[in-house]
Amino acid sequence: MPAVPASLHDASALVIEGNLQSRSILIAQLRELGVGNVAQCSRLLDARRKLEVTPFDVVICEQRFERESGSGQDLLDDLRRNQLLPFHTVFVMITAEATYSKVAEAAESALDAYLLKPHTAARLSDRILQARARKHTLRSIFAAIDAQDFEHAASLCQQRFEAREAYWLYAARIGAELLLRLGRLSEAQALFETVIEAKTLPWARLGVARAQLESGQAAKAATTLESLIRDDDAYADAYDVMGRAQFELGNFQNALSTYQMATRLTPGSISRLLKHGMLAYYTGEKSEGIELLDRATRLGLDSKMFDPQALMLLAFARLDNNDQRGLQRIVEQLTRLRDRSHDPARPHRLLHMAESLLALQQQQTARAQDDVRRLANDVLTPGFDFESACNLLALMNRLVARSLPLYEADAAVDAMALRFCTNRAMTELLACAATGTADHAERIRAGHGEVLRITQEAMKLSLKGDPQGTVEQLLDAGERTGNAKLIESAHQVLQRYSERMSGYPALQERAEALRQCFHTDARLARLGEQTAGAAEPGAVSLPAGYKPTSREGQLTAQAA
DSSP states (O other): OOOOOGGGTTOEEEEEOSSHHHHHHHHHHHHHTTOSEEEEESSHHHHHHHHHHOOOSEEEEESBOTTOSSBHHHHHHHHHHTTOSOTTOEEEEEESOOOHHHHHHHHHTTOSEEEESSOOHHHHHHHHHHHHHHHHHTHHHHHHHHTTOHHHHHHHHHHHHHHTOTTHHHHHHHHHHHHHHTTOHHHHHHHHHHHHHHSOOHHHHHHHHHHHHHTTOHHHHHHHHHHHHHHOTTOHHHHHHHHHHHHHTTOHHHHHHHHHHHHHHOTTOHHHHHHHHHHHHHTTOHHHHHHHHHHHHHHHTTSTTOOTHHHHHHHHHHHHTTOHHHHHHHHHHHHHHHHHOSSTHHHHHHHHHHHHHHHHHTTOHHHHHHHHHHHHHTTTSTTOOHHHHHHHHHHHHHHHHTTOOOTTHHHHHHHHHHHHOOSHHHHHHHHHHHOSSSSHHHHHHHHHHHHHHHHHHHHHHHHTTOHHHHHHHHHHHHHHHOOHHHHHHHHHHHHHSGGGOTTHHHHHHHHHHHHHHHTTTSOOOOTTOOSSSOOOTTOOOOOSOSSOGGGTHHHHSOOO
8 A cells, every 4th residue: 555645635626537446446545545525427517617716636537438428538628728737736537549640649748647557556556756846946937926926937938948947848838828918929939939949749739820920920820820720620629729710810601610620629629619610600590600600509508608698699599489488598597697697798798688589579679679789889888899790780780680770870880890890800790790681791791891991091191201191190080980990090000100209108008998998908708618617728727726725735745
């Protein structure tokens, strides 16, 4: 019997194993090691729910579940992507498969330990203690992240990487992730590329693509990803990022095919089902989209990974099919999400929209018309976002299809186009949401053309030696429309030509006020990603509060 590691006496553990006998053996081994609190789950869905609400020091998970479409790897990927697995948690995967691809897959997911069956309690203890030793070695990095001091944490990671100290590759991955978060994209890309030179790793190549994408080089990112996928066609995160690159290039059909591959590889991933389903819905493949969104709802309605906009799209489908019972059920589900949300503004907004659809289905047309008028008046308010615009356009089309008068429609569509048409992808997505019996989609595209015209006209002044005139025109248009592209363009010109502008202080103050008002520098949430804490595919999750200070002893204990 192995010596009982004192550091595990106060630890809590979760065993996720479908086989009762194997689960009992693992629980007995953990208790033999002195683990004080051991919980258990036989299904991945139950495990996901438990991990969303309870932090564990050790998670032991079976890789393969015979009666489920997902795997332990799928669970781990989703937990990390949605920032639901704290840094202090040791995640051990147990499997009977010893193939290179499976071991490599585990290594690429930043797994703490990979244990082959059959194993002894001593081997399990070794794996857990080794993982805890690494976390202890890197505790200064984790503490800086916990304190939200990302600059210091990134510096510590780079120092460890450059000195090739213990766990330098793991530190490099965390450091590159922090640099991306800080907006230091060129430095992040350089760090990923240096890792590739030292040891070609798929996550580093994916990191290069992510840095390229964040810096606006979607075409370059797509080229990088094509090479990565050719070398490893089962790397699901690569398909996620490729789909996003294709989406931002406006290649919706290619993006749809890419998301199809990702969901085929990981059929139990809630986030991938959501992205695939939403894009299919908006691009006209509604039956496919509804099927995927229904599946995501069944799997993850109570999960933090679930995006309630999926319910909104299902509500429109229920209305179109005259399914009053199904629509009523969605209203009840959104009510439940609103009631349990810490920030109910968005769930409340979606619930109100679903109630408008239910009123329309019940022939209460005056209520639906009043809601459209109210929302149309809010188009230029900071709280009215892109998602609200898509839903309002869809509701307006349902009213038009029922021949209900809506005199404010054209002006509202034009206002939404001028506000949200910041690039080709957003324009086409908005046009997809506006597709129906009216000419709203054409008006959306015309609005994008107008935004481009305004930008080009303003930039001509800069070329003529009058950058201040460019900024003034862009800010005037930004105040009038709320368009993030116009406001950010003004900000960029200000930074570039600040020394040549006599009115720089006043213009800078005006630009910053608009940026804060309309949140133009914030990352735009993409399809299926407005969850409780979504992270980028391929990223190492970097949540704050990786370990409560009252239990710091769990990390500081030295491995035997």
